[in-house]
Amino acid sequence: MSEHDTPAVKIADDPAFKLPTSLSSLSMPLCIGGVAVLLIGWACGSSVSAKFGMSAYLTAFMFCLTIVLGSLFFVMIQHLVRAGWSVVVRRIAELYMVMVIPLGVLFLPVLATLLFGNGTLYNWDDPTYAEKNFLPLAIWTEKLRWLNQGWFTVRAIFYFAIWSALAIWYFRQSVEQDETGEKAVSDRMQYWSGPAIMAFCGATSFAAFDWVMSLAPMWFSTMFGVYVFAGSVLAAHCTICITSFTLQRLGALRDEVTVEHYHDLGKFIFGFVFFWSYIAFSQYMLIWYGNIPEETHWIFERQLGAWGWIGIVLILFHWALPFLGTMSRHVRRNAPLITFWAVYLLIMHYVDLYWVIMPEAGSSMGGILGVISSLFCVVGMTAVMIGLVLRVADQTKIAAVRDPRLQESLAFENI
Amino acid sequence: MSENNEKKVHGIVAEYTSVDSLLNACRRVRDAGYKKTDAFAPFAVHGIEKALGIKPTVLPWIVFGCGAVGAIVGLTMQIWMNSIDYPYIISGKPMISLPAFIPVAYELTILFAAFGAFFGMWALNGLPRFSNPIFTDPRFDRVTDDRFFLYIDAKDEQFDEAGVRQLFGDTGTEYIQTVVDDDSSSKVPKGFFIAWAAVIGLSVIPVLVVLKMRLTKSSLPRFHVFFDMDFSPAKDAQQTTTLFADGRAMRPDVAGTVARGDMLIDMDYMTGIDMEALTQVDARRAERLVRSFADPSPQQEGEQPPVADTEETSAPAEKTAEETGVQEEATGETESAAPAAAPSVMDTTPWLTQNPLPLNKQLLERGQTYFGIYCSVCHGLNGGGNGLVNRRAQKILATNWIPPSKLNQPTLAQDVYPDGKLFNTISNGIRKMPGYAAQITTRDRWAIVAYVRALQQSQNASINEVPAAEREAILKQQAEVKKQLEEQAAAEAAQANAEPGDN
Numbered sequence: 019m020s021e022h023d024t025p026a027v028k029i030a031d032d033p034a035f036k037l038p039t040s041l042s043s044l045s046m047p048l049c050i051g052g053v054a055v056l057l058i059g060w061a062c063g064s065s066v067s068a069k070f071g072m073s074a075y076l077t078a079f080m081f082c083l084t085i086v087l088g089s090l091f092f093v094m095i096q097h098l099v100r101a102g103w104s105v106v107v108r109r110i111a112e113l114y115m116v117m118v119i120p121l122g123v124l125f126l127p128v129l130a131t132l133l134f135g136n137g138t139l140y141n142w143d144d145p146t147y148a149e150k151n152f153l154p155l156a157i158w159t160e161k162l163r164w165l166n167q168g169w170f171t172v173r174a175i176f177y178f179a180i181w182s183a184l185a186i187w188y189f190r191q192s193v194e195q196d197e198t199g200e201k202a203v204s205d206r207m208q209y210w211s212g213p214a215i216m217a218f219c220g221a222t223s224f225a226a227f228d229w230v231m232s233l234a235p236m237w238f239s240t241m242f243g244v245y246v247f248a249g250s251v252l253a254a255h256c257t258i259c260i261t262s263f264t265l266q267r268l269g270a271l272r273d274e275v276t277v278e279h280y281h282d283l284g285k286f287i288f289g290f291v292f293f294w295s296y297i298a299f300s301q302y303m304l305i306w307y308g309n310i311p312e313e314t315h316w317i318f319e320r321q322l323g324a325w326g327w328i329g330i331v332l333i334l335f336h337w338a339l340p341f342l343g344t345m346s347r348h349v350r351r352n353a354p355l356i357t358f359w360a361v362y363l364l365i366m367h368y369v370d371l372y373w374v375i376m377p378e379a380g381s382s383m384g385g386i387l388g389v390i391s392s393l394f395c396v397v398g399m400t401a402v403m404i405g406l407v408l409r410v411a412d413q414t415k416i417a418a419v420r421d422p423r424l425q426e427s428l429a430f431e432n433i
Numbered sequence: 434m435s436e437n438n439e440k441k442v443h444g445i446v447a448e449y450t451s452v453d454s455l456l457n458a459c460r461r462v463r464d465a466g467y468k469k470t471d472a473f474a475p476f477a478v479h480g481i482e483k484a485l486g487i488k489p490t491v492l493p494w495i496v497f498g499c500g501a502v503g504a505i506v507g508l509t510m511q512i513w514m515n516s517i518d519y520p521y522i523i524s525g526k527p528m529i530s531l532p533a534f535i536p537v538a539y540e541l542t543i544l545f546a547a548f549g550a551f552f553g554m555w556a557l558n559g560l561p562r563f564s565n566p567i568f569t570d571p572r573f574d575r576v577t578d579d580r581f582f583l584y585i586d587a588k589d590e591q592f593d594e595a596g597v598r599q600l601f602g603d604t605g606t607e608y609i610q611t612v613v614d615d616d617s618s619s620k621v622p623k624g625f626f627i628a629w630a631a632v633i634g635l636s637v638i639p640v641l642v643v644l645k646m647r648l649t650k651s652s653l654p655r656f657h658v659f660f661d662m663d664f665s666p667a668k669d670a671q672q673t674t675t676l677f678a679d680g681r682a683m684r685p686d687v688a689g690t691v692a693r694g695d696m697l698i699d700m701d702y703m704t705g706i707d708m709e710a711l712t713q714v715d716a717r718r719a720e721r722l723v724r725s726f727a728d729p730s731p732q733q734e735g736e737q738p739p740v741a742d743t744e745e746t747s748a749p750a751e752k753t754a755e756e757t758g759v760q761e762e763a764t765g766e767t768e769s770a771a772p773a774a775a776p777s778v779m780d781t782t783p784w785l786t787q788n789p790l791p792l793n794k795q796l797l798e799r800g801q802t803y804f805g806i807y808c809s810v811c812h813g814l815n816g817g818g819n820g821l822v823n824r825r826a827q828k829i830l831a832t833n834w835i836p837p838s839k840l841n842q843p844t845l846a847q848d849v850y851p852d853g854k855l856f857n858t859i860s861n862g863i864r865k866m867p868g869y870a871a872q873i874t875t876r877d878r879w880a881i882v883a884y885v886r887a888l889q890q891s892q893n894a895s896i897n898e899v900p901a902a903e904r905e906a907i908l909k910q911q912a913e914v915k916k917q918l919e920e921q922a923a924a925e926a927a928q929a930n931a932e933p934g935d936n
Binding site for chain 2: 299302303306307309345346347431
């Protein structure tokens with residue numbers, strides 16, 4: 019039916035579906051080195067100020083969490099729409115999505131800082147905050163009904179419970195199918211994907227409000243959850259693209275992931291670059307137009323000094339450049355090129371989170387030490403995450419080898 | 434087949450029963466070097482462009498170009514409309530405010546890109562095309578159902594009927610047909626024209642109705658399409674409304690808020706009075722003054738303690754005026770003739786002697802502008818007291834008219850008439866002159882004070898006070914004006930001389 023021959027479905031034990039040994043041996047060093055780098059980064063930040071160190075940690079945490087949640091969303095949406103094309107890359111997303119469990123552990127420092135840090139990270143936990151900032155008490159007491167240690171902790175557990183339950187269930191089902199190849203498993207995953215996505219979106223949106231937006235307790239934007247989600251889905255597609263490219267370079271999935279799959283990943287990257295910009299602009303424009311001080315101050319603080327330049331960098335290099343760069347199908351059908359854009363966009367995604375979170379840690383970027391701290395934190399945290407992904411990947415297949423739609427995915431072609 | 438030979442040959446079409454056989458045939462035709470070919474299938478076939486050797490389309494570039502044009506049109510249209518052709522401030526934003534323009538530019542980008550894609554596709558495919566000779570073969574109808582066709586156009590350089598038939602035959606098809614001119618009638622059905630004429634005729638009716646209404650006279654009242662726009666329900670000052678429980682159309686400030694520009698920051702600055710000194714001279718009045726600024730609502734009057742001040746009891750009419758500041762007694766200039774037994778409140782008030790704003794060119798220019806707008810109509814552009822209103826009043830011999838002061842007269846000089854007093858006069862008025870506090874902002878009133886001082890100085894200045902560098906220009910200008918005036922006078926004299934001669 020097509021111009022070139024599609025590869026036949028290989029047997030499940032084919033080495034193409036096994037994590038290359040060069041990668042599996044990296045798992046331990048990445049985890050240990052990652053933790054060390056993360057600690058150094060946090061220590062550097064804490065020497066600037068305790069708040070700065072924890073903010074750098076939170077930025078790195080959110081970077082990893084958004085990738086993981088985006089992957090979870092990717093898996094669920096593929097099932098929801100019964101997508102055929104994505105079967106060969108879906109397991110990569112599944113490997114990332116189960117990282118929500120280790121990230122739950124990595125969230126403990128943030129929670130501990132809240133419970134014992136006396137407002138070190140979250141201003142609203144500082145009992146003198148309202149008084150120091152002349153906040154209207156009537157509003158503040160209402161805010162504290164939502165933003166208080168106990169309820170915040172309960173909610174955090176709730177979010178992780180939802181995400182973990184979804185991630186573990188989808189992962190187990192998919193791995194089970196590796197053995198049985200039952201079509202019923204696919205049907206089951208599709209059947210639950212609708213409610214699963216609704217639960218996921220609620221938890222993700224409120225987690226963004228709780229963990230990021232509440233850094234500025236008086237500021238509010240109902241769009242904020244969608245804003246974080248938009249960056250998250252973009253980051254997930256980039257991560258899938260980079261991971262499959264790396265695996266192919268090292269010999270795995272060579273015949274399975276074709277230029278057609280990169281083309282589709284590229285389309286989604288292109289789409290979500292614009293979706294992120296659309297959401298970011300919508301949030302900005304409404305605040306700009308309304309011009310109400312309690313809303314504008316968040317953006318105003320991010321226009322002062324170097325933060326303003328980072329904002330312009332985001333407009334030019336998180337939207338304009340990648341928008342034009344990934345527009346052409348020739349770029350998207352060129353695996354190395356679209357992988358370059360994926361790496362580039364992951365960096366920009368970090369810059370985006372940095373611009374959202376770090377201004378709350380103080381008006382300066384903490385000098386050289388602050389920059390080192392931010393870099394080390396994100397590199398360390400990402401290394402830990404990748405180390406654990408490799409560990410899980412080593413114990414399973416790196417593609418859904420008996421998915422009933424694998425043949426369709428292999429034969430997939432864009433017109 | 435042979436009876437069609439006398440008709441013009443457009444090409445040859447072959448029928449296939451499966452996608453694979455069609456794709457194989459496409460490859461063979463492509464490899465044989467045919468360029469003007471086309472394949473027909475009931476559904477989109479992957480890889481058929483490649484099999485047929487079709488070059489990638491330029492449509493993406495057309496779409497991109499149209500999208501870019503849409504963005505530019507959207508932005509320039511809004512900048513032109515909103516900032517140049519009809520400058521209109523919306524929401525207090527700058528005339529050219531990009532964030533507000535982006536949604537429209539974004540929508541136009543999409544619209545233009547979509548048009549580019551749609552009509553670009555038409556253009557590239559040679560559409561609209563109402564008929565194709567390939568349709569003459571009834572067998573071709575199955576292309577929308579379960580058959581696949583491959584067509585080679587006669588315009589192809591390599592076309593040769595026998596060769597093409599040979600090639601098609603090799604591809605394993607059983608049905609090969611020469612496509613010839615469509616000999617069915619090309620006449621457009623009459624009903625089409627009738628319907629067309631009817632649509633045009635009907636669409637003219639609304640235009641004619643509007644034209645008739647525009648061009649003819651009628652004794653009926655005007656027809657209001659948007660009644661509530663022609664008769665806006667907006668309220669005027671002091672009107673009542675049923676919308677609010679208290680029936681007031683003018684809404685008081687919300688409790689705990691301060692309207693823009695009403696923020697009480699600096700009493701000295703707001704009143705022109707040295708409040709600290711006033712507190713020592715007359716604490717009660719200072720207190721009252723502060724209270725009147727803090728809460729100008731009228732019910733405060735009742736709460737006021739009885740006034741012990743003899744002067745105020747003797748002039749009760751003045752009381753309300755004092756609440757919003759200080760007003761000079763209505764006697765005005767004639768007062769100087771009256772015995773100065775009891776000093777006027779105006780004299781005992783410790784006025785600010787200095788303009789609280791830093792003097793610079795910008796402030797003076799601001800003062801000049803506002804003097805020109807508000808003061809010059811009576812006081813004249815040079816402050817000589819001979820503005821247009823005064824001249825008109827003199828001309829009609831208005832009985833009630835009190836001529837405006839000459840601002841350069843010695844009684845208004847800075848040492849006898851301090852800046853603060855002048856500010857107070859501008860704010861609250863004097864004699865016939867109304868107060869301008871409601872119209873001119875505090876800052877601009879101080880700017881006018883500064884400008885009036887400059888005016889006074891200029892009217893009594895010698896050329897030596899001008900900086901040496903600018904003297905020459907001023908002298909030159911002076912000579913020009915003098916010459917002009919002389920010429921004018923001469924012309925008037927000549928006219929005056931001529932007129933009696935005419936009589």
